[in-house]
Amino acid sequence: MTNVTRIFLASTLVIAANSAQAIEYSAVQLDKSTITFTSKQMGVPVQGRFPKFTARVAFDPAKPAAAKVDLIIDLAAIDAGSKDADDEVVGKQWFNVKAFPTASFTSSIVKAVGAGRYEVTGPLSIKGKANPVTAKFGFKTDGNNGVFDGDFTLKRIDFAIGEGPWADLSTVANEVQVNFHVVAAAAATAPTPKAK
């Protein structure tokens, strides 16, 4: 191979890489991201949050179908809205965190459903039970960051969250709305060609 051919091939590769290289948002910034939830107790909306979680996101707005999300929530750190509730919900009848310390979600399908709107579906595992959930989310950029804002409603009884007397849905409703706000910094997908 002549030098000229080499240079030609190399430049072609760089061009190809550049054109295919859209920005992927994958470096999740945990300090800027939140997972909150709203339950209803006797018709009263009560806010809570999961302050400890880890998330891996691979998302390119141009190729949503290739996106991948992995989420692991540390349930023991839950803030359920009050000290009483915090102590209660880690117990056996609720999350049983001793036996099931984490909840996890893995995306299986991500698709676009409108301008800047997407939908992610995948199994959510809590307390040894996996059920598919679908969350709608919006995506926007903020400087170098991608911001994902979405929500879904889970039915707590599907995961046996709240057993025994707590299975009574007239005091604590079955539907729990989960909201997430995930901020991820952009990272290049293709290796950046080195200059010189």
Add this chain to the structure above:
Amino acid sequence: MKVTRYTGVAIALHWLIGLMILVSLGVGLYMADLSLSPTKLRLYSWHKWAGVTIFSLVLIRCVWRITHPAPSLPEAMPQWQRVVAESTHYALYALMIVIPLSGWLMSSAKGFQTVYFGVLPIPDLLDKNKELGETLTQVHSYLNYLMIAIIGAHIGAALKHHFIDKDDILRRMLPSRQKSIS
């Protein structure tokens, strides 16, 4: 003609509100120390709904009281008793207004909105604030201890007037089959 009895509306409001206050006090004292359970959540909601109801009835009662003068006290009553009786009644009215308000504020500060009968959300005046919530809990409970003491004096005085002084103080607040003289 001189007013000698309370009006039927005043009598009805007095006994209805009185009964609701006693029940709410009892429930309030009992529920606070329960460990978290669906029963506790129910009692808290019922207590709050009762508080909102009492507050609304008290407002109606205040308007009624202003527009319908109370019968005057027996002429034989010494001045100091009149002063004490009056202050006690003002204190009860004040507490009947302030206690539900303190409960509502404490609930907001603790992050629990009051939703009347589970359907009508009452706006939160305060944002969630743990320390303020604890302070307001203290305020709510001390106001209630004060209320218990004043209710005790109120009932004690009514019985003393009825059985010892044998005047009409209690009777004029009791429902009567006779047509009230107004």
